[in-house]
Amino acid sequence: MSASHFWLADRRVRGHLFEQADEALLEPLAQCLVGASQPEELGATALKAGRVWRLGDKVIKRYASTRWRDRARASTAVRVARLYRRILPIQSPRPRAVLELPRALGAPNSMLVMDRVEGEVIKFHWSAEPAAQAAFGPFMAELHRRKLFHGDFHMGNLMWDGAGYVLLDIESLRPAWSVLQPQRLYRRQWVRVVSDLGHDAPVEAAYHAWLSATKLAWPAGAWGEIAREGERAGAERRRRHAARTAAILPASEES
Ligand SMILES: Nc1ncnc2c1ncn2[C@@H]1O[C@H](COP(=O)(O)OP(=O)(O)O)[C@@H](O)[C@H]1O
Ligand SMILES: [Mg+2]
Numbered sequence: 001m002s003a004s005h006f007w008l009a010d011r012r013v014r015g016h017l018f019e020q021a022d023e024a025l026l027e028p029l030a031q032c033l034v035g036a037s038q039p040e041e042l043g044a045t046a047l048k049a050g051r052v053w054r055l056g057d058k059v060i061k062r063y064a065s066t067r068w069r070d071r072a073r074a075s076t077a078v079r080v081a082r083l084y085r086r087i088l089p090i091q092s093p094r095p096r097a098v099l100e101l102p103r104a105l106g107a108p109n110s111m112l113v114m115d116r117v118e119g120e121v122i123k124f125h126w127s128a129e130p131a132a133q134a135a136f137g138p139f140m141a142e143l144h145r146r147k148l149f150h151g152d153f154h155m156g157n158l159m160w161d162g163a164g165y166v167l168l169d170i171e172s173l174r175p176a177w178s179v180l181q182p183q184r185l186y187r188r189q190w191v192r193v194v195s196d197l198g199h200d201a202p203v204e205a206a207y208h209a210w211l212s213a214t215k216l217a218w219p220a221g222a223w224g225e226i227a228r229e230g231e232r233a234g235a236e237r238r239r240r241h242a243a244r245t246a247a248i249l250p251a252s253e254e255s
Helices: 023-033 068-073 076-086 131-146 182-197 201-214 220-249
Strands: 005-008 015-019 045-048 052-055 057-064 095-100 109-116 157-159 164-167
Touching: 005 023, 015 023, 023 057, 023 095, 023 109, 045 182, 057 076, 076 095, 076 109, 131 164, 131 201, 182 201, 182 220
Parallel strands: none
Antiparallel strands: 005 015, 015 095, 045 052, 052 057, 057 109, 095 109, 157 164
């Protein structure tokens, strides 16, 4: 974490700078954080409405919290910037700057300026990326070895940059001590992998590579159960998604 900070938006926003951040960007972004403008007005395109934007070679993410217990903690953007270093060599988007509203002014809202990952969310590119398929088991084993538990683990939070995996949403990492039943969590993660990707041969190979690296003594039949459960969960999620989509389409567009 950078030691020095500075003030923006008439001392309403505190900024922390990491190496080579584009300083000209910070005051306009601080104006967005205090609600005086929207990132779209700076030419940013939303990757997720109201929350994540692309701006040139940077991605901006805004974190808002209304929870009281968060008032006692560092802002989410600051925690993510610290976590970035802590989980290396596991890759996540490189932080460039953090902007935060001091807690005294209300909800601990913050904003992270990070490098845009030159790559694809693996969920949508799995079948086109044999190198990513081969690297998945070892990547999962590395997370396991480092006791990194992602509280929002799914294949939409994992990007592939052509050389390795990049983990998104690391604000959802949970401290190892808070995970009471890690084996259940590992199982649930693999169910989620199957529900996102299907249970094709590369997924199964990754599972076995992970299992042998972790030395967990899971029964041989575990994969079959995980695959079935994952397929069921995936079908259910797709069904719910289709129902939601149909519900928001005007009646005239249905038929
Ligand atoms: N650093 C980044 N580089 C490229 N794309 C990103 C980056 N961060 C987020 N994205 C894209 O924006 C989407 C939403 O970002 P994410 O951080 O996962 O937000 P959320 O917490 O809402 O899930 C991701 O699925 C990904 O497509
Ligand atoms: Mg996400």
